[in-house]
Amino acid sequence: MAYIDQDRSREKMVxxxxxxxxxxxxxxxxxxxxxxxxxxxxxxxxxxxNWRHTEPVTPRPKPIExxxxxxxxxxxxxxxQTRPHPDTTIDLGEKATPVDIGGxxxxxxxxxxxxxxxxxxxxxxxxxxxxxxxxxxxxxxxxPSAVRSGIEGRTSFRLxxxxxxxxxxxxxxxxxxxxDLDRTACRKLMSRARFRPALDMAGNHTASTYEGGxxxxxxxx
Numbered sequence: 001m002a003y004i005d006q007d008r009s010r011e012k013m014v015x016x017x018x019x020x021x022x023x024x025x026x027x028x029x030x031x032x033x034x035x036x037x038x039x040x041x042x043x044x045x046x047x048x049x050n051w052r053h054t055e056p057v058t059p060r061p062k063p064i065e066x067x068x069x070x071x072x073x074x075x076x077x078x079x080x081q082t083r084p085h086p087d088t089t090i091d092l093g094e095k096a097t098p099v100d101i102g103g104x105x106x107x108x109x110x111x112x113x114x115x116x117x118x119x120x121x122x123x124x125x126x127x128x129x130x131x132x133x134x135x136x137x138x139x140x141x142x143x144p145s146a147v148r149s150g151i152e153g154r155t156s157f158r159l160x161x162x163x164x165x166x167x168x169x170x171x172x173x174x175x176x177x178x179x180d181l182d183r184t185a186c187r188k189l190m191s192r193a194r195f196r197p198a199l200d201m202a203g204n205h206t207a208s209t210y211e212g213g214x215x216x217x218x219x220x221x
Contacts, residue, residue, distance in 0.1 A: 123203035127161045127195040127210055136192045137214045143180040147218060151178045155185040156213045163205040165195040176216055185214040 153176025160169035170186035198208035 125199040127198040127208045130194040153177045159210045165197040
């Protein structure tokens with residue numbers, strides 16, 4: 001009996017040890033499960049992990065300007081002595097015409113003067129005698145009264161000439177001293193003198209005048 005009881009007590013001890021071991025395992029599992037639960041807790045908000053702490057920027061102090069206090073003393077610069085200069089006249093030439101360059105603030109625009117007209121070809125010409133002027137009045141035209149009186153002299157004249165080249169009038173500019181000689185000179189000139197008509201600037205025939213003189217001299221005997 002005693003042996004058997006001893007064996008049972010061992011069995012009880014073994015059973016108690018197994019129970020304690022199971023309880024320990026169960027307790028360890030509970031503790032481990034709790035620990036695993038704590039480890040598997042949700043992570044904190046990622047926004048909190050991205051936040052960075054920055055130091056506040058301290059503004060730099062402005063430099064202190066040192067103002068110089070004005071001196072209470074007054075300094076007077078010496079005035080340079082100048083000598084009077086004589087008056088000087090400057091010729092600026094012709095007064096320039098103001099020209100407006102736009103904007104409406106300048107002077108009125110002055111148009112330049114028109115260019116002068118082109119020169120017209122001058123075809124004018126004086127009347128010129130036709131033939132020899134010595135044939136107009138000859139010694140054969142000497143008045144007999146002047147020959148008998150032995151009068152000599154020079155008659156200065158001016159002939160008015162028409163556009164056709166013929167004399168239209170005779171004027172005595174200087175007398176020979178004899179009315180007969182002067183009248184004879186104009187009469188012969190009016191009948192014998194012929195001219196190439198004068199021309200105006202356009203080349204047309206025009207009236208003109210001609211001046212000359214007749215020398216009266218008795219023929220030698």
